[in-house]
Amino acid sequence: MNDIDAWVWWLVGAAALGIPLVVTAMPEFGMFAVGAVAAATVAGLGGGVVVQVLVFVAVSVALIAVVRPIANRHARRPQLATGIDALKGKQAIVLERVDGSGGGRIKLAGEIWSARSLDTDRAYEVGQEVDVVDIEGATAIIM
Known part of the structure; x- marks a missing residue:
C-alpha cells in the first residue's frame, strides 16, 4: 500500500x-x-x-x-417534572375544609384531590389558595 x-x-x-x-x-x-x-x-x-x-x-x-x-x-438540562412530581409546588384551591386528619378536598390542576394539611394543627377553609408540598398516594399534602 x-x-x-x-x-x-x-x-x-x-x-x-x-x-x-x-x-x-x-x-x-x-x-x-x-x-x-x-x-x-x-x-x-x-x-x-x-x-x-x-x-x-x-x-x-x-x-x-x-x-x-x-x-x-x-x-445537562433540567429534568422536566412529570406526573406527581409536576404537581409538587403547584397552587390549589380548597373545595372542602382541609386539616391534618385528612378528608378535605382541593382543586389541583383542574382535578379534585383529597388533601390533608402538612401541619396537623392547621386547617384551611373553602376558597383558600394553598401550596401542594407533596403527594402521598391519592392525597395531596398542602400548606
Missing part, C-alpha cells in the same frame, strides 16, 4: 465513523473521525503506518478526554 492509498483509506474510515455519529448521535464517533482525518494528514505528508496509527489514537483519546467532559457539562 503506498502513501496515497493510506490517506484515502483513513478518509474512508473517517466517513464511515461519521455514519454512526449521525445515526446514534454519539459524539465519540465524531472524535474518532477527527482522529482518522489527522491520521490521513500524516499519511499524506509521508508518515509511516505506525505514526499514522499513533496519531489516530492520540488525537481520538485526547478529544474524548478533553471535549467529552466539557460537552457533558454544557449539555
Whole structure:
C-alpha cells in the first residue's frame, strides 16, 4: 500500500465513523473521525503506518478526554417534572375544609384531590389558595 492509498483509506474510515455519529448521535464517533482525518494528514505528508496509527489514537483519546467532559457539562438540562412530581409546588384551591386528619378536598390542576394539611394543627377553609408540598398516594399534602 503506498502513501496515497493510506490517506484515502483513513478518509474512508473517517466517513464511515461519521455514519454512526449521525445515526446514534454519539459524539465519540465524531472524535474518532477527527482522529482518522489527522491520521490521513500524516499519511499524506509521508508518515509511516505506525505514526499514522499513533496519531489516530492520540488525537481520538485526547478529544474524548478533553471535549467529552466539557460537552457533558454544557449539555445537562433540567429534568422536566412529570406526573406527581409536576404537581409538587403547584397552587390549589380548597373545595372542602382541609386539616391534618385528612378528608378535605382541593382543586389541583383542574382535578379534585383529597388533601390533608402538612401541619396537623392547621386547617384551611373553602376558597383558600394553598401550596401542594407533596403527594402521598391519592392525597395531596398542602400548606
